[in-house]
Amino acid sequence: MKIIVDVMGADNSPDVMVKAAVRAVKELSAQIILVGDEKEINRVLSENKLSSADLQIVNANDVITMEDDPISVRKKPESSLAVCLNLLKNGEGDALVSAGNSGALLVGATLFVRCIKGVRRAAMAPVMPVKNGMLMIADSGANIECKPEMLEQFAVMGSVYMKNVLGINNPRVGLANNGAEETKGTDLYVETHKVLKENKNINFVGNVEGRGVPMGECDVLVCDGFTGNLILKTYEGAGKMFADEIKNMFKKNIISKIGALFVLGGIKDLKKRMDYKEIGGAVILGISKPVIKAHGSSDEKAFFSAIRQAVNFVSTDVISKISDEMGKEA
Amino acid sequence: MKIIVDVMGADNSPDVMVKAAVRAVKELSAQIILVGDEKEINRVLSENKLSSADLQIVNANDVITMEDDPISVRKKPESSLAVCLNLLKNGEGDALVSAGNSGALLVGATLFVRCIKGVRRAAMAPVMPVKNGMLMIADSGANIECKPEMLEQFAVMGSVYMKNVLGINNPRVGLANNGAEETKGTDLYVETHKVLKENKNINFVGNVEGRGVPMGECDVLVCDGFTGNLILKTYEGAGKMFADEIKNMFKKNIISKIGALFVLGGIKDLKKRMDYKEIGGAVILGISKPVIKAHGSSDEKAFFSAIRQAVNFVSTDVISKISDEMGKEA
Numbered sequence A, B: 001m002k003i004i005v006d007v008m009g010a011d012n013s014p015d016v017m018v019k020a021a022v023r024a025v026k027e028l029s030a031q032i033i034l035v036g037d038e039k040e041i042n043r044v045l046s047e048n049k050l051s052s053a054d055l056q057i058v059n060a061n062d063v064i065t066m067e068d069d070p071i072s073v074r075k076k077p078e079s080s081l082a083v084c085l086n087l088l089k090n091g092e093g094d095a096l097v098s099a100g101n102s103g104a105l106l107v108g109a110t111l112f113v114r115c116i117k118g119v120r121r122a123a124m125a126p127v128m129p130v131k132n133g134m135l136m137i138a139d140s141g142a143n144i145e146c147k148p149e150m151l152e153q154f155a156v157m158g159s160v161y162m163k164n165v166l167g168i169n170n171p172r173v174g175l176a177n178n179g180a181e182e183t184k185g186t187d188l189y190v191e192t193h194k195v196l197k198e199n200k201n202i203n204f205v206g207n208v209e210g211r212g213v214p215m216g217e218c219d220v221l222v223c224d225g226f227t228g229n230l231i232l233k234t235y236e237g238a239g240k241m242f243a244d245e246i247k248n249m250f251k252k253n254i255i256s257k258i259g260a261l262f263v264l265g266g267i268k269d270l271k272k273r274m275d276y277k278e279i280g281g282a283v284i285l286g287i288s289k290p291v292i293k294a295h296g297s298s299d300e301k302a303f304f305s306a307i308r309q310a311v312n313f314v315s316t317d318v319i320s321k322i323s324d325e326m327g328k329e330a
Helices: A016-026 A037-048 A080-089 A100-112 A147-164 A188-197 A224-250 A254-262 A266-275 A302-317 A318-327 B015-028 B040-046 B080-089 B100-113 B148-164 B187-198 B225-250 B254-262 B264-276 B300-315 B318-327
Strands: A002-006 A031-036 A055-058 A094-097 A123-130 A135-136 A172-176 A203-208 A220-222 A282-285 A289-293 B004-007 B031-036 B055-059 B095-098 B123-130 B134-136 B172-176 B201-208 B220-222 B282-285 B291-293
Touching: A002 A016, A002 A080, A002 A289, A002 A302, A016 A037, A016 A055, A016 A302, A016 B123, A031 A037, A031 A100, A037 A055, A080 A094, A080 A100, A094 A302, A094 B004, A100 A282, A100 A289, A123 A147, A135 A147, A135 A224, A147 A188, A147 A220, A147 A282, A147 A318, A147 B220, A172 A188, A172 A224, A188 A203, A220 B282, A220 B291, A224 A254, A224 B225, A224 B264, A254 B254, A266 B225, A289 A302, A318 B004, B004 B015, B004 B148, B004 B300, B015 B031, B015 B040, B015 B055, B015 B300, B031 B040, B040 B055, B055 B095, B055 B225, B080 B095, B080 B100, B095 B300, B100 B282, B100 B291, B123 B148, B123 B225, B148 B172, B148 B187, B148 B220, B148 B282, B148 B318, B172 B187, B172 B225, B187 B201, B187 B225, B254 B264, B291 B300
Parallel strands: A002 A031, A002 A094, A031 A055, A094 A289, A135 A220, A172 A203, A172 A220, B004 B031, B004 B095, B031 B055, B095 B291, B134 B220, B172 B201, B172 B220
Antiparallel strands: A123 A135, A123 A282, A282 A289, B123 B134, B123 B282, B282 B291
16 A cells, blocks of 8 residues: 655644654555655655655655645646645555645645545545544535535545444434524525435434534534534634643642642543544545545644554545445435 | 513523522622512522512413424413513513523514614624633524624624623624635625624624634624534533543542542632633623523523623613614714
8 A cells, every 4th residue: 555645835844744654654564655845855864864665755846835725736736735646646656645735635636636426525524532432524614615415425425434444333424503403504404404314324313513512422523614614623722722721720839730640641541532643634535535634733643643544544445435325326 | 770580491490590589689789570480489489498578579370491482482471481571671670581492582582672773683692711711602593594784783792792791891803714814704704704894893803713712812703693503512512521521530540539639729710710600691682671591501600690690781781882883884
């Protein structure tokens, strides 16, 4: 298996990406193609005394920054991202991982690699730690305006992913909404509720309110990208705020610092369970080849997890399973 | 000042409401009109050996339940809520507090008491504890479909409330969105961004992403009711989840229980700051008289806080200040 890694365009590029890739070669028995400024890549390897064994380097002279327009992936054919996408399209690698510009990755994946046959639009679908498990949000920002059939496809694709990659039996699909009754929400949500209810290929558990998201009331949360983005980031922000508050609580004085020592194991355990860096990135769901978007601010651990996620994505053959589902009658 | 209290229709009705009202009479120097089943009210007073001094009791034979349709406020004229609304409308009290059916309260307030002149639609606007302060979300569920002019009015009314009742100088208004750029979001949000930017009577700080909500990046968050409800409840759910996790961490074993003793002060302090029960309920913003919706599951403390909030709402004369703003050019 060969994973294509875009080392440019992220907050900690390229150092973190190169180091994570070297670790992935060792631990995941995957081959890696590093794409980016060759001189920079070699600098990182030599500075960190890392071997380039099983690493293939493809030079790219240009880079898409976080500030660039998504369509710049077309206008910058020499950019690391455009080079990555062409490698993926041409079958020179099995999956792509990037921590760069989300919009450009999404647009590029759709334009260069294309959607799975029958899929109307790709979704940005991160997997989050919640109470007692993991939750995929589809969509979390790729599609601001949606139609019921799009949300239905997100539900189907998300179910296939969560079942195969995370091993969740019969994943529960919930529809984000402002109430439990099926008449709740905007026209889009009332209509989508009906469509999901009638779909025999998914395990639809009904509307899920905001409280149900952190409490893990479903495994796949279906919503439009505007709503999903706000839910995702409110949840992330709340996590950050509470973590800060707890840190301050323990750091307050010598007594509280002693207290922290008594619960060190518990703190570490909670931190590990709630740490997105352990999980990976967002799946670009619906593209005909595996594409993972890692956090823009990924550190080595987070980026390594994203590569591992790509490896699992490929080895579980989710794309062809989604493709089969797309052919089925609902 | 006279506060009308609906004691029926909530999870802990009427016991909690009656007890909170007696406390409010003592501590807030407010007169209270209790509305509900007179026998039940007298039972609570006698069981708890409470004095009925400064309490006026108005009997109501019917009740609107949580399951009733909002419009039932019309169909049940004998219900405690309908009686409350008529008392408010007729000037027999200065404000209304209810922990019952939100939809019925909103519809009833609009139909019986009416909106402030010039206000298109009332908003359900809770005040939440966030990092370093308080945040009002307007709307959080009253208006599923909105127009830019409605969101603009929520911004203006929310600013007046936060300035006068919470004493926040020049409250920062943020527009919920999936990105910081002014071109982000659905058509409604792109259009609303323009309108808010041009309004000279508010302190618009631009789009606020989900992460900015718990981090307190604004004092008034403006959004449609569908989005606001999901943001509010995701945040509440995250708070509940983290609180549970921390409790479990401390309860794990004898060592961790000892640890908890060392940070007891910090835990209490955090709990107090994050406790919605200390704050009150949601303001029904835009109604021509003060109406507060307390949590359906309010305990005595929460319901007392809601009465206190109503007292502050009246004493700061926010309604006539909103009324003045409605007459101003934007």
